[in-house]
Amino acid sequence: MPRAGAEGGGSLPSVAAATSVPGVGERLQRQIPAASRQVVAVYGDGRDSATSTVVFYAKRGAAWERVRTWPAHNGKKGWTAEHRLGDNRSPVGVFTLTAAAGVLDDPGTRLPYTQSEDYAAPQWWDEAHWHDFDYVIAIDYNRVKGAPPDDAEQPLGEERGGGIWLHLDHGSGTSACVSLSRAAMEYLLRTLDPAGHPVVVMGDRAALKN
Template sequence: MRAGFAAAVCGVLAGALSACGGSGGGSGAKSEGGAGGKDVQPPARTVHLKRIPEIGDRLRQRIPSDSRQVVAVYGDGKDSADSTVVLYTKAGSTWDTTRSWAAHNGKKGWTNDHREGDKRSPVGVFTLSDAGGVLADPGARLPYTRSASFQAPRYWAKSHWHDFDYVIAIDYNRVKGTAPNDPTRPEGQSKGGGIWLHMDHGSGTSACVSLPKSAMEYLLRTLDPNQHPVVVMGDKADLNA
């Protein structure tokens, strides 16, 4: 486990968390049967897939050849905050469907040109290198930073207070090998950043992908840096292009 960030990080917390969650309930709220409720499991384990379903050539070619774990985020629509997350694991030369969960993405949907504050999640293939959160390391394989600096501000809606109990950084406009809430933006602030997998609050996010607590625990204990995990994310039309 990495040591927690020093108090100086708290000064940049608002910026680091700006892409995740928000101060209100957001749009597209679901009932308790949504992503904040039970996991959504596939009817049967699907094994020996020659390719990951519903991922077209454009994005499939961007998956590193050595990646053996893919978190696929299938957005319901270009302007929808609802999505499904599926974990695929490569066995030999084929892929197995491992787990699946209901999830949320940016409250305004998806974009191929993400900008700070646009409330849309970026479409693309991104590595997963670092994790952390308010809670103690649950047995993560990725480097895990526990720090109170992840705590959501108490002026946010109460439903958001536990959003960052567990987070996995999506390597969009960030420096790999740093804590998820490191504020460095290599492509500049206008391109946004601080985009994570994190715990769900029942509605769309500012750009992150949110999942049930049980899903975050499972991913933290399963995603292995030696397997070079990536996330492939977008609305279904873009994914299949």
């Protein structure tokens, strides 16, 4: 079974006979579309932890195969089932992945991709954050599916927050996004396929099991 060695990390659920996504309970499992064949699973280390492990699973027949594993960061205050604007927690749930963008040119993704300097982080941010948005993949939480990642429409209302993305890591927790290495983002961008109905399943390990 292919696995990432150089970037792998953290203790992960067993993948033996994985006819459901490992470590994900029945409630969230039911929210994964039947047509989905690609899952980005974010296993948070704890409810109040900013560190997590991301696993990319591909469905082969009836089984979910673990393909790649990377260390990651999430909201600096951890996770919540009721995300609110400014709470610095990432939302727990299952969300589709339908659009990407970045400061850099399209690396070869099948997702709709918007290249623009407008995605650049403000220069008044700490220098460690300047490349956060070189590549982004929109997480479809409180946004219009398929719209560019910076689309401002928030169907649940502004108080529920938004603009939650997969993006490049800066070495610490985020406002609510999930951040990964450049290599991980390039892999996901080149691998995620709208025909596979990709989703992200994300939360702290305890919440994912519920």
